[in-house]
Amino acid sequence: MVSNAHSGRSHRRILAEHGLDRAFGVQVYSDEVGIRKPNPRIIELAATALGVTADRCWYVGDTLDRDVVAGRRAEVAAVVVTRSHHTDAPPFGVAAEPDAVFDTPEGLADALEAAGPARSPVRTSIPAAKPARAALLIDHGGVISHSQPDPDAMGEFAAEVARRLTGAGEQVAPAQALELIEKGRERHHLRKQQRHRAHVETGAPLAEVQPVDFWRDLVGAELPERQRAILTAEAFDLMHLLGRAKSRRILRTGVRELLETCRDAGLAVVVVSNTINGRAVRAQCAEHDLDGLIGAYVCSDEAGVRKPDPTIVREALRVAAADPARTWFYGDKPENDAEAARACGITHRVIVRGGSTPDETVDRALTSGLVTTAVPDAGQLAALIAAEHRTDADA
Structure with a gap:
């Protein structure tokens, strides 16, 4: 299972309610791993977790602009679309094409069985690729x-961070958490400046900070191991909450x-x-x-x-x-x-x-x-x- 999701937890619960959760070897959700389709790394991550390479996998989705593009870029063995209201009306022209389109998932099992280990599905009729456009x-x-800065929202967020860090005899006040966050943001700003200079001077890739690096290493630089472990485990959720709290739009x-x-x-x-x-x-x-x-x-x-x-x-x-x-x-x-x-x-x-x-x-x-x-x-x-x-x- 590879999904762009606002809440992987909700998707996991739905699968469990239908008794389908154990049918999947791994579930990979964008909000949990910080990668969204059409970035192929999310498919490559799922393949690695299954102990195979992407070229040994079929990828099944319903969108041309996300699923088909991601599958092609990951170089999977076959990309299959099960039709939905997204399929025939992508938001823009997509050059990549699926290997097959099914109106429902019903025929997919037969196609997998017929293909065998060395064959791909027969290409079926799909909308023609559109030319490069404006x-x-x-x-x-x-x-x-x-x-605009939102001090009230940041105060509430700091209180939530303090709550998560508190425990095992270590009490963290909201003011302390806010100070940790601001120090982390200052370190992040300095790191951005350094990386920007290196990019301009040498052409080095201008890497974006990743959630775990931000929370564990920049915010939690001076914290004990237990609290750094909490920031590591909660990094993706905390980064989303910070993105929402730091300013009003x-x-x-x-x-x-x-x-x-x-x-x-x-x-x-x-x-x-x-x-x-x-x-x-x-x-x-x-x-x-x-x-x-x-x-x-x-x-x-x-x-x-x-x-x-x-x-x-x-x-x-x-x-x-x-x-x-x-x-x-x-x-x-x-x-x-x-x-x-x-x-x-x-x-x-x-x-x-x-x-x-x-x-x-x-x-x-x-x-x-x-x-x-x-x-x-x-x-x-x-x-x-x-x-x-x-x-x-x-x-």
Whole structure:
């Protein structure tokens, strides 16, 4: 079982209620391992846990943009789709194709038996792959939404961390937990700066901090072994809670108009975000009622690298089956967003003003050609995309 899930615990309970839990050799859920499809590592992890390699496995899913793409990238022996409302209407063009499509899982057992150890299923009719298309790759923090510190939420979160750390004669107060968290975030900030310099100077991959490293080594650096073990075991859940608690998100002007314009123009929309927790980013977009307008998310904690490392942007282009020459990248930091986009050959590199980047820095990036356009809000970008779409249609 390999699933993108908000709560692996709930999925495990449902399987157990139906008496199916022992039918699976291993259950791998994205919220528990910090990897989401279409990242192939989640399939490779499941194969390793079963004692085989991915090329000895069939992968069965229901989405083209997540399941089929992940299966192909993991190089499994066969990718099979059982049809659902997701199957024939992916949020954007997908070049990867399944080996077979079944209306229900009912025929899958027969196909497995007929295939034997050395055969793959017979390819059946599926929608034709769409050509590379235009896309909007959009940053989250500072672009989709502004953030404001939320001391009350952080206080509640610190109290929860204190509760988890308290025990065996070791009492931890919420104020102590908050101090530990803030020290960890400071260490994380310094580490980000060091890794960024190394990336710029040497081209080394710009790795994102992983939850266990953050909580065990940065937050828990000075704690005793028992408490560090708690932070290790709870790291993924704590990172999600921190991502939700550290700030309140306020939707920026024109964002809904921009995403609706992309939908009407047929542009794929992929969020490309440097973040400690992609799950929190998706939840925040859902709370703004934007999730139906966003096709996919490529988040640094799940991809393993941060912008300006272009790897994360290449991933987004692959997910969207997008043509860089027809793609727009919309961010707020020229040194992160525009640099990564330029390295991937993206033509339209747009920066929004009024965020954390001073106007003079944006102006220098425009003069140098790093940034191609600067806009005051997403509404102006929507107008630019709509105008280009009308020009393409007329041509």
